[in-house]
């Protein structure tokens with residue numbers, strides 16, 4: 001393990017539906033030690049939180065190190081105070097995760113959405129390092145992302161900024177998993193690619209023969225089957241991928257016009273399987289977006305893979321602790337300067353009084 005004595009380390013935790021993963025991370029975003037622990041949504045919030053505590057404790061024991069703070073990413077809507085509002089994966093509603101973990105671990109804890117944690121990781125240590133205006137978009141089963149504007153990651157009024165997958169592409173279009181219809185995710189997300197492929201094969205089983213034989217049956221066709229068939233030169237898969245690129249580009253044009261980033265970082269399972277989408281999207285967006293929005297614009301692939309979330313959560317915890325520290329010290333400095341101001345004013349007053357007395 002390559003770590004200095006007394007180095008400021010933070011823990012990153014990724015809490016999913018079937019496992020908890022934790023890692024001890026340094027200021028450069030390097031993972032010093034990590035640990036995985038199984039979990040099960042059936043257990044309920046209290047016992048899953050115990051799994052997180054067990055995983056973290058084991059990770060620290062393995063590394064024989066102490067952490068100064070912990071950041072945890074979870075597939076959920078999270079409030080600014082660290083309450084998990086809803087998590088469909090875990091079946092949670094209004095769980096005060098930050099408070100509970102702080103009580104059990106005696107550490108400052110930051111709770112965030114998993115996509116935002118991964119975007120933070122890409123911004124601090126990955127493909128977006130050093131960029132102040134940046135959009136990170138993950139196209140996996142769903143489509144999610146985050147926006148960094150003027151060096152600040154947007155949180156929004158209710159901490160739900162960055163739900164870029166739910167940008168409307170088509171009025172009254174395909175039903176999304178959110179209350180809306182026609183969202184970008186409902187066309188370009190992995191689940192939507194699977195649905196579109198299944199419908200296309202239903203409509204034309206002859207052209208879909210290859211996809212059926214790859215997946216086993218129409219109902220089993222997934223975005224991965226489409227990717228595989230595409231790489232094998234299948235015509236229907238080619239058409240589905242071409243349409244996916246068009247939907248993705250159309251959604252991204254709106255995002256680019258809205259936020260004017262210098263860089264778009266694209267990641268997630270669909271992009272990993274079809275990296276050619278990056279160039280296609282860049283060319284198409286440059287043609288269709290407003291000229292000033294794309295003057296310096298580039299699209300790059302996410303660099304940290306499935307470690308982005310854990311590294312990002314730890315870095316977010318580090319940033320929060322440092323922010324608190326600065327606030328505390330600014331407050332102290334303010335107080336002491338107020339005191340010294342009062343002292344010097346008092347001194348001046350006494351001097352004036354004594355001078356007046358001499359007159």
Ligand SMILES: [Zn+2]
Nearest residue numbers: 166176178183
């Ligand atoms: Zn939606």
